[in-house]
Amino acid sequence: MNRRTGLLATGWLAALIGLPAHARESFQSLDLTGATYGRDFRLSDPDGRVRSLADFRGQVVLLFFGFTQCPDVCPTALARAAQVKQLLGAQADKLQVIFVTIDPERDSPLVLRGYTHAFYPDFLGLRGDLQTTKQTAQDFKVFFAKVPTGSSYTMDHTAITYAFYPRGNLRLAIRHAQSADSVAADVRLLLKGG
Secondary structure, rough: OOOHHHHHHHHHHOOOOOOOOHHEEEEEEOOOOOOOOOOOEEEEEEOOOOOHHHHHOEEEEEEEEEOOOOOOHHHHHHHHHHHHHHHHHHHHHHEEEEEEEOOOOOOOOOHHHHHHHOOOOEEEEEEEEHHHHHHHHOOOOOEEEEEEEEEEEEEOOOOOOOOOOOOOEEEEOOOOOOOOHHHHHHHHHHHOOO
């Protein structure tokens, strides 16, 4: 049996037993169904408003931890998220991208706003003080550490983007190497299951 025939047979079987169409399709990202972490956050936006996942109900949320002086991983993740927004077309407003800084020492509200808006106008940068940042990262199983570099420093950090259903529960971990097309396909599935 080839792949196409196998997929058709699987779809037919799923339809026969009454699964909804979106349940027959599979995610390309890591499925975190049942995860007991990453349930919420309370961080400030550039205007000083405290935000949480509840503020984004009805939208798929892509959540990424990083820092604005990151030379490669962070800009790559945000550029991919901007491509995903474009690929979604009319559904683009149903996706909220959130960038949480792990470097609140340098990433002021003004710096965060400029950085995220450079990728897409509605991308949102969030921050907390150092203790809140550490606790939030721990709550999402995100590693980060300051690494001295001469007279300055850089940050090592986890390079995973989390994706949440529109109702606010964590569902996917998107690998750094995934393409914008695969992420957009997963966002469409999240919107169907929302």
